[in-house]
Amino acid sequence: MSTTAPKLEVHNASKNFGNLRAVSDVSMRVESGELRAIIGPNGAGKTTFFNLITGFFPPSSGDILLDGRNINGVPAAGRVKMGMGRTFQITEIFPELTVRENTRIAVETGLGFSLRAWLTGADKQRVAAASDEVMGLANLTSKADRLVGELSHGDQRATEIAMALALKPSLLLLDEPTAGMGDEETYQITGLIRRLHRDSKYTIVLIEHDMRVVFHLADHISVLAEGRLLAEGTPEEIGANEHVQNAYLGKAE
Ligand SMILES: Nc1ncnc2c1ncn2[C@@H]1O[C@H](COP(=O)(O)OP(=O)(O)OP(=O)(O)O)[C@@H](O)[C@H]1O
Ligand SMILES: [Mg+2]
Structure with missing residues (x-):
């Protein structure tokens, strides 16, 4: 196994629920030690994307790789043993x-x-x-x-x-860890995640609605909208991205 393989790779993952395409052809590459934030409006497919990564259900199409190894055939419990840790919304x-x-x-x-x-x-x-x-x-x-x-x-x-x-875990997946929290608790959890990332060197993928948290913590941000990857970049790049602002403000593009 190559030592330079990214911690996590997702290749063209899709998930259909009947006629609904909740995740549509999304690819992502997360390097070891990175903190990646996933943002996007309600119903964008963020939690579904986590469920594909953790093996909660299989993708309709696409591949998930952990440390360079294709884990499509590995059930959720096996992925935990391989180093995936997760918290729920x-x-x-x-x-x-x-x-x-x-x-x-x-x-x-x-x-x-x-x-x-x-x-x-x-x-x-x-x-x-x-x-x-x-x-x-x-x-x-x-x-x-x-x-x-x-x-x-x-x-x-x-x-x-x-x-x-x-x-x-060698990969920690956190689904909206500050959901429903006031400022003080949001600050507490943001501090904890920052310490896990900066001091304990965890690789973290974080779904988060609170932009203060995202821009404070993330090395890179992936933006999902209607199941698709709308944009990806550093906090500065995403902050300046017009498509992202439109998606968040609900304006037609
Ligand atoms: N198990 C399921 N069966 C059918 N539809 C589902 C299922 N899980 C999610 N969906 C649908 O898929 C779409 C994406 O949902 P998902 O929960 O992934 O969005 P999200 O980005 O996490 O939203 P939120 O910000 O509200 O948590 C929604 O339309 C949702 O209703
Ligand atoms: Mg969700």
Whole structure:
């Protein structure tokens, strides 16, 4: 396997739902260490595109490559094992459990343990250490023993990101991590994503509506509209792109 292969390549991916072409001939190349943002109006096909990458459902046509390897035939669980971590547009956590318990469940899943009662002492230590590590990364150490359901929306989202990190992903896919958040929580989650990218060197693909977040974080931006790739470039290029402004303002071109 070539060491210069991009982390993620998508070649001409399409997805039809009946007569609706939700994703239409979209290609993308994300280099190792890059933070790519995907933006676009509601219903543009952003989440569907993530579902193709993660193997939630197969593309109608096109190819997905991870580290240069075609993974079209690899089911979602296999892609997680190959290093794909994901968070969802709607937070998926166990609110009645503590932060520590949530991250431990994620770590155990990542390590292939399913029955906690059967873990040996050494395994339990491994789980605890890995859980402590991801809570630290997500700035949750001081809240480890709080019930997740009682935390702020921002800390709940950070818990979900910590759970994705527990699987030791080499590619992290985040679907609208600041959705529904106020300024303070948006700032908190933006800071967390920036640290994961700049300090911990994660490769991240981020779907995001908040342009402040996108322009603050992204190395490159891909713009989807009506299932198609409308534009791609640096934040400066995208900010100056007339087609993108038209798509966002809903004007006819
Ligand atoms: N499982 C599905 N079955 C049928 N249609 C779907 C399915 N998932 C998405 N769609 C449709 O595909 C189109 C794209 O949806 P998608 O959720 O990918 O958009 P999005 O860009 O993520 O939008 P938003 O910004 O609102 O999250 C929409 O018209 C949606 O109704
Ligand atoms: Mg979506």
